[in-house]
Amino acid sequence: MTTWAWGAAIDNGQEAPAILERARADVDPELRSAVDTLPPEMRRVARYHFGWQDADGLATTAHAGKAIRPALVLTAADALGGARARTAAVRAAAAVELVHNFTLLHDDVMDRDPTRRHRATAWAVFGDPDAILAGDALQALAFRLLAGDSHPAAVPALGRLASCVVELCEGQQIDTALERREPREVGLAEVLRMAEAKTGALLGCACAIGGLYAGGSADEVDALDLFGRQAGLAFQLIDDVIGIWGDPLHTGKPAGADLAARKKSLPVVAALTSGGSAADELAALYSGPYVEGELERTALAVERAGGRDWAQAEAADRMGDAVAELARAVPDPERGGGLLALAEFVTRRSN
Amino acid sequence: MTTWAWGAAIDNGQEAPAILERARADVDPELRSAVDTLPPEMRRVARYHFGWQDADGLATTAHAGKAIRPALVLTAADALGGARARTAAVRAAAAVELVHNFTLLHDDVMDRDPTRRHRATAWAVFGDPDAILAGDALQALAFRLLAGDSHPAAVPALGRLASCVVELCEGQQIDTALERREPREVGLAEVLRMAEAKTGALLGCACAIGGLYAGGSADEVDALDLFGRQAGLAFQLIDDVIGIWGDPLHTGKPAGADLAARKKSLPVVAALTSGGSAADELAALYSGPYVEGELERTALAVERAGGRDWAQAEAADRMGDAVAELARAVPDPERGGGLLALAEFVTRRSN
Numbered sequence: 001m002t003t004w005a006w007g008a009a010i011d012n013g014q015e016a017p018a019i020l021e022r023a024r025a026d027v028d029p030e031l032r033s034a035v036d037t038l039p040p041e042m043r044r045v046a047r048y049h050f051g052w053q054d055a056d057g058l059a060t061t062a063h064a065g066k067a068i069r070p071a072l073v074l075t076a077a078d079a080l081g082g083a084r085a086r087t088a089a090v091r092a093a094a095a096v097e098l099v100h101n102f103t104l105l106h107d108d109v110m111d112r113d114p115t116r117r118h119r120a121t122a123w124a125v126f127g128d129p130d131a132i133l134a135g136d137a138l139q140a141l142a143f144r145l146l147a148g149d150s151h152p153a154a155v156p157a158l159g160r161l162a163s164c165v166v167e168l169c170e171g172q173q174i175d176t177a178l179e180r181r182e183p184r185e186v187g188l189a190e191v192l193r194m195a196e197a198k199t200g201a202l203l204g205c206a207c208a209i210g211g212l213y214a215g216g217s218a219d220e221v222d223a224l225d226l227f228g229r230q231a232g233l234a235f236q237l238i239d240d241v242i243g244i245w246g247d248p249l250h251t252g253k254p255a256g257a258d259l260a261a262r263k264k265s266l267p268v269v270a271a272l273t274s275g276g277s278a279a280d281e282l283a284a285l286y287s288g289p290y291v292e293g294e295l296e297r298t299a300l301a302v303e304r305a306g307g308r309d310w311a312q313a314e315a316a317d318r319m320g321d322a323v324a325e326l327a328r329a330v331p332d333p334e335r336g337g338g339l340l341a342l343a344e345f346v347t348r349r350s351n
Numbered sequence: 352m353t354t355w356a357w358g359a360a361i362d363n364g365q366e367a368p369a370i371l372e373r374a375r376a377d378v379d380p381e382l383r384s385a386v387d388t389l390p391p392e393m394r395r396v397a398r399y400h401f402g403w404q405d406a407d408g409l410a411t412t413a414h415a416g417k418a419i420r421p422a423l424v425l426t427a428a429d430a431l432g433g434a435r436a437r438t439a440a441v442r443a444a445a446a447v448e449l450v451h452n453f454t455l456l457h458d459d460v461m462d463r464d465p466t467r468r469h470r471a472t473a474w475a476v477f478g479d480p481d482a483i484l485a486g487d488a489l490q491a492l493a494f495r496l497l498a499g500d501s502h503p504a505a506v507p508a509l510g511r512l513a514s515c516v517v518e519l520c521e522g523q524q525i526d527t528a529l530e531r532r533e534p535r536e537v538g539l540a541e542v543l544r545m546a547e548a549k550t551g552a553l554l555g556c557a558c559a560i561g562g563l564y565a566g567g568s569a570d571e572v573d574a575l576d577l578f579g580r581q582a583g584l585a586f587q588l589i590d591d592v593i594g595i596w597g598d599p600l601h602t603g604k605p606a607g608a609d610l611a612a613r614k615k616s617l618p619v620v621a622a623l624t625s626g627g628s629a630a631d632e633l634a635a636l637y638s639g640p641y642v643e644g645e646l647e648r649t650a651l652a653v654e655r656a657g658g659r660d661w662a663q664a665e666a667a668d669r670m671g672d673a674v675a676e677l678a679r680a681v682p683d684p685e686r687g688g689g690l691l692a693l694a695e696f697v698t699r700r701s702n
Contacts, residue, residue, distance in 0.1 A: 039521040041528065106487060110480040129461040129527040132483065133520040136457060136490065140520070143494045144513035147506055155498055155506060162495035169484040169491070170390040176480040177392065 016345030023071035030094035045134035072206035081214025089213035098142035105135035164205035171198025200232030223329035230322035237315035271307030278305035367696030374422035381445035396485035432565025440564035449493035456486035522549025551583035574680035581673035588666035591616035622658030629656035
């Protein structure tokens, strides 16, 4: 048995930001040199999307995202194979970040989201065709990076990443389909599958790729995938709770945003499918557009129908499963501490 | 020197259709089994797009396209490496066809084209998100197919195909940008670059990948790429001529279609940039929307401004260059006959 326990990394509370910062510093040069091979117009869109320059092409210091996925690749490689494996995996970490950003570019087009990271989205600035094409090109760049990597893990990593892209598309497909359905026609199993495909799959794939670069066994790599996948689901559950009741650490979106947008998030669907009067009230509210001032009542209906408790219990269960998988892949808690710190960071258990 | 000459395959006039039919038969099972790994909703969109089923999921016998790109992969492999190389390249041929169809799905969304191959386009039937996602997934499937291929050519082929995707995106990017510009602000060099990136690049890449699977040298593979690229440009020039003056073999789009759509095709831009009164007349016509009955006058202006002659001479030059590259890659005319037949077929020199 293992001495692993959820919360083991809590006394390393400051570890995750340092891991993320170091991953960003290591991966950025690889990422920038890949993007710089693009033809000028697509390079411009990609560099804008990454926050490296503004719409006119001037350098900016906009926030380029938290680099969680590259950090998972590098930290998993390190946990299983040490510093040399971590260094070998930098290119693969950049490939994972390219895939993540290709999906963001396309998701924003499909969802008609006007802003991301407090800036206008690429389609809003450059139009749909340029945003779609920049996304397509980033996907190709990710695979080209791996095809040009002579490490023996590169081809298995490539196959795994390609399968993950299909799963990411599946997640987004379910998401857009569910948005078009009546609130009460959406099942909890569907939204859980959507969250796993859209969020869990790439976090799991990132960890698995790190494991491949460390020369991990099939069992170890699969356990790392499940660790990332379950942590990703926990993250989505917590993120959805924050989308309704706000972020205790004041870093996320404003309280109620998801309710006003009538988003069929995990706590909402859990509430809608719970039966009882609070579920009926929520269904009635969700059947029409958002009316100014009804936020508190809607949030209360989700809470009374059990949506909040369910999401928090489910997130705890998923984190428990994640930690069990991590212990299977990396039995020494000392070596697995970085991955645990990242999982706790994304689920807002530490900052 | 070589005995190669343009037209050498003319006495094999029936060869190209047989080559295409055999390529389709060999590649289809690989293509279908790749598409069948997709999650149900995306599989439905992809199978509709390929013409294998209708919008309700019932099997159809719609025309799935001419399989020119897979045929180029297989025929190039055969020309340089014989039947064993051809067999080894079937999976790569399917990957090239997946990439081609991913770009068709996305181009139709961006161009708002309502029909393709006489059927409603995927976005028109399933909506933009499903069409974009099916395209994204087909790109990933292409790379996954190659990553799962243990042939030593698979990884170099993958890198080449990924670079080609970036070039295809560049071609479409230029195309959509030029459509937004005033007719007289478009230069001939730009439309030629657009045609090379959008059409030539993948035909060249298909030939190069065939050469890689035959174990060809870097010089041979590059020559095959240039052969396909130049033949692709010749094809686009002839296709643009047909888009104005109609297809002598009655297989293409109706005469005048491109003029009515105010398309800045190669003969039109050549005419617009030629100087003189016919260019001015054409610019004046193109500055407004198409008016019923002015087709003949517009076509005549393109012709008088030299657009038709230029396109036909340029197509002949490009075919000459293509044949020279083919002779460099495959010095024995007997072995290169299939590739020449395909090049002549796509440029309407044979049926």
